Amino acid sequence: MPFDPVAIAIPVFVVLILAELLWLRRKGERHGYEWRDTGTSLAIGLGSTVAGALTGGVTAALLVWLHTLSPLSIGWAWWAWPLCFVLDDLAYYVFHRSAHRVRWFWASHVNHHSSQHYNLSTALRQSWTGFFALSFVFRMPLALIGFEPGMILVCAGLNLVYQFWIHTEAVKRMPPWFEAVMNTPSHHRVHHAVNPRYLDRNFAGALIIWDRLFGTFAPEDDTDRIRYGIVSQLGTFNVFYAVFHEWIAIARDMWRAPWRHKLSYLLRAPGWSHDGSRETSDLIRERWQRTQKDRHGS
Amino acid sequence: MGGETVQFLGALAAVVALVAITYVLGFRLSGRISSIEEAAELFRLAPGGFEPASIALDEKGEAAIARDGVGRIALLIQHGSQFVVRELPDGTPIRAVEGRLEIEPVPAARLRIGDDAGDWATTDIDANSG
Ligand SMILES: [Zn+2]
Ligand SMILES: [Zn+2]
Numbered sequence: 001m002p003f004d005p006v007a008i009a010i011p012v013f014v015v016l017i018l019a020e021l022l023w024l025r026r027k028g029e030r031h032g033y034e035w036r037d038t039g040t041s042l043a044i045g046l047g048s049t050v051a052g053a054l055t056g057g058v059t060a061a062l063l064v065w066l067h068t069l070s071p072l073s074i075g076w077a078w079w080a081w082p083l084c085f086v087l088d089d090l091a092y093y094v095f096h097r098s099a100h101r102v103r104w105f106w107a108s109h110v111n112h113h114s115s116q117h118y119n120l121s122t123a124l125r126q127s128w129t130g131f132f133a134l135s136f137v138f139r140m141p142l143a144l145i146g147f148e149p150g151m152i153l154v155c156a157g158l159n160l161v162y163q164f165w166i167h168t169e170a171v172k173r174m175p176p177w178f179e180a181v182m183n184t185p186s187h188h189r190v191h192h193a194v195n196p197r198y199l200d201r202n203f204a205g206a207l208i209i210w211d212r213l214f215g216t217f218a219p220e221d222d223t224d225r226i227r228y229g230i231v232s233q234l235g236t237f238n239v240f241y242a243v244f245h246e247w248i249a250i251a252r253d254m255w256r257a258p259w260r261h262k263l264s265y266l267l268r269a270p271g272w273s274h275d276g277s278r279e280t281s282d283l284i285r286e287r288w289q290r291t292q293k294d295r296h297g298s
Numbered sequence: 299m300g301g302e303t304v305q306f307l308g309a310l311a312a313v314v315a316l317v318a319i320t321y322v323l324g325f326r327l328s329g330r331i332s333s334i335e336e337a338a339e340l341f342r343l344a345p346g347g348f349e350p351a352s353i354a355l356d357e358k359g360e361a362a363i364a365r366d367g368v369g370r371i372a373l374l375i376q377h378g379s380q381f382v383v384r385e386l387p388d389g390t391p392i393r394a395v396e397g398r399l400e401i402e403p404v405p406a407a408r409l410r411i412g413d414d415a416g417d418w419a420t421t422d423i424d425a426n427s428g
Binding site for chain 1: 305309312317320326327329345378382
């Protein structure tokens with residue numbers, strides 16, 4: 001990789017978190033952060049850099065190998081950079097949508113959503129088990145198309161760095177043209193919400209266009225206060241529980257389930273159950289829509 | 299020490315410093331529920347849904363208890379400055395003691411609700427003095 005955007009950005013992350021803390025304090029909004037929640041987020045972030053360092057070499061080697069199989073070699077032409085970034089962002093969208101719709105990938109991604117707070121420290125709750133979950137397969141097609149492995153990794157890093165600043169309540173709305181094209185704090189607040197209307201929406205990395213294109217976009221409604229986190233809130237600041245709880249839950253469900261349902265607990269949507277005792281995001285939204293109708297009598 | 303170790307220790311120091319600063323700047327408030335309406339909104343987010351029919355709020359807003367139309371009981375329990383909703387298993391004993399509710403399996407739920415405490419007790423009347 002020519003350079004590692006994430007490593008370069010870490011000091012900037014620290015400065016921006018400090019700035020957000022001071023800004024919130026000046027506004028008297030001392031519910032915006034909670035020190036133990038921040039500790040959990042940052043510890044998970046630190047752990048994810050260790051996991052990344054341990055497995056990054058394998059991912060890079062896989063990309064290099066696939067690149068040699070490609071009939072094309074795009075090389076380092078200047079125009080390849082924006083093209084690679086946009087296609088990598090599309091790959092991220094597919095990954096991220098799968099991460100919410102397939103429990104196997106969700107088990108690795110869920111820790112990013114486990115905070116009930118939404119601030120810049122939340123952005124650093126990154127997965128430890130992404131490599132184990134094989135999340136890297138989503139980026140492999142880019143190497144097969146013929147993009148340079150180093151370019152793919154830089155674009156992936158830039159994408160991750162971009163996503164840092166959108167984890168804040170400090171920015172209400174960006175200019176309309178920006179909100180139309182780019183992922184923004186407003187769009188990503190929706191993604192972290194547990195309000196039924198917002199579940200499984202706005203999977204974008206850097207560009208919101210994919211959600212608009214594929215029908216998964218929801219705008220933020222300022223009249224409905226957002227509650228953050230996951231449907232079954234953890235209720236603990238334990239780092240290891242936050243990182244591994246869904247893997248443990250999958251193992252428990254598969255152990256208990258009848259044989260013909262075991263794989264479904266791994267591969268179907270989070271919340272699916274063979275006896276209908278739980279709810280997926282879609283079921284939660286349907287139930288909510290029914291109660292809305294009852295309440296407003298239509 | 300290798301470069302990676304130095305980088306890790308630097309990041310670790312930054313993490314400890316940021317958490318300490320967050321604490322010192324006063325970001326250590328406990329959660330408060332401001333109203334019955336807010337409690338209802340939070341109860342409705344329970345996994346599987348929970349439509350509260352009646353709610354009692356702790357005097358300081360540090361917890362809440364609710365009953366739905368079919369008699370299920372759920373609690374809002376403080377988690378840092380936020381709340382988590384937990385449904386109680388059927389038959390969980392709830393004792394009313396001097397305007398306070400005691401729910402043994404959930405010691406974190408400290409509910410001071412005053413005169414109405416007796417309405418929420420599920421153990422036999424003699425044991426309750428709400
Ligand atoms: Zn997500
Ligand atoms: Zn996020």
